[in-house]
Amino acid sequence: MSAIRKIRRLLTLLERLQSGRAYSTSELTHLCGVSRRTVFRDLKTLQDAGVQILYDAATQGYWLPIHTALPPAQLTLSETLSLLVLAQEAGGSRRAVPFQEAARDAALKLQSTLPSHLTHYVNDLTSSLKIQSEPLADHRHGREHYDRLIEGITSRRKVRLHYDSVAEQTQIQTLVSPYRLLFRRHAWYAIGRSSLHRSVRTFHIGRILESEVTDDPFQVPPRFSLKRYFGHAWSLIREPDARCEVTVRFQPMVARNVAEVCWHPTQKTLWNDDGTLDFTVTVDGIQEMSWWILSYGNQALVLKPEPLRKLIAERAREMAAQY
Structure with missing residues (x-):
């Protein structure tokens, strides 16, 4: 049984038992979706942890004294x-x-x-008050994989993945030591060392086909951090040995919108007398950033580096040919 599911079940039990009414074993069994034996084990787990669970013989139900609940926080x-x-x-x-x-x-x-x-x-x-987030990736079938990765992180155990890889253009099998989970740019990602690649990789949780928590332990390297791993990537893809400085000139129609957002930790902006904006960043690779630049159409002009200018021009020609 997943440790995460057990924790959720124990929290559900605590929430119901401290509501002030007594719950019978059959009610708790239905509530948690497990057997009577599992309910008894969960009740004992709570008792062993110091939770005072009372039994009402008249109603044949379990409950918690009111003072067992956590005291309310004094929030403004x-x-x-x-x-x-x-x-x-x-x-x-x-x-x-x-x-x-x-x-x-x-x-x-x-x-x-x-x-x-x-x-x-x-x-x-x-x-x-509303917070309008970006469109999200489809994670309808990813809950069990998310839970197993969380379990792998908390128990420091490797997770075996059957994964539909975009990079390899095929399905792969690999044993992953999950270091971190990251929600970024529409989706959840697992970052950890892959036995197949023998390096730290990024896995889109929505592309995981099967997952299994193993008994193989792992340790997170002391110097590992997401900041170190992603380096100066524009978003999620860090191209090795490809660091360069990029300058893009934005026309007045979009310049202010660009300047008002922190797109990258290295960005610098310079306003020109004609109302255009020179936007400069240092990135580890130009592929990801090229799609962002193209989204501004003729309102963005790459000043440097030359390889990025050529890449944008090539894609613009291909787009024109499609139409």
Whole structure:
């Protein structure tokens, strides 16, 4: 049984048992979707951890004393509002971050604890504040793989993947030591050492076909960090030995929109007298950045380096030929 599923089940038990009513074994079995034997094991796990579980012989149910619940945090209205908006938007809509439904549930619990005189006020405010995220990748079939990768990270055990690789243009089998999970640019990614490639690689969770947590242990290298791994990549793809300085001149129509966003940690901007903007970054490779530049059409002109100018020109010719 997945350790992550067990933790979720134990938290569900705690939440229900501290609600003030007694739950029978059959109710807990139905609630958790497991056998009576598993429910008894979970109750014992909680008791061994110091949770005081009481048994009501009259109703043949289990419950927790009220004082077992955690004391409420003293949040200001501003703090409460921020948590509600972020949690609801992260886990409660079609464009929510995948696998973060618990954030939505936490927001509902927090909202239910508000004083009555604040509830209406907060409801009005939260309905007026929206966070519109970018379109998301399809992760409908990725939950089990996400959970196994989380389990691999927490238990420091390798995860065997059957993966539909875009880079190799085929399906591959590899044993991954998952160092980090990263949500970026529409999707969840696992970053870790791959036995097949003998190096640290990035895996799109939505492309995992099968996964299995193994008993093989691993350790994260002390010097590993996402910042070191991605280097100066424009987004997710770092091209080895390809660091260069790129300068793009943006026309006045889009210049201000470009200048208002922090696209890359190395970016520098210079306004020209004619209203154009010179945008300069240092990147590890030009392929990823080229698609961003092309999205601005004739409003962007690459000044340097020459290989990027030629790449943009080649793709522009191919686009023109298509039309």
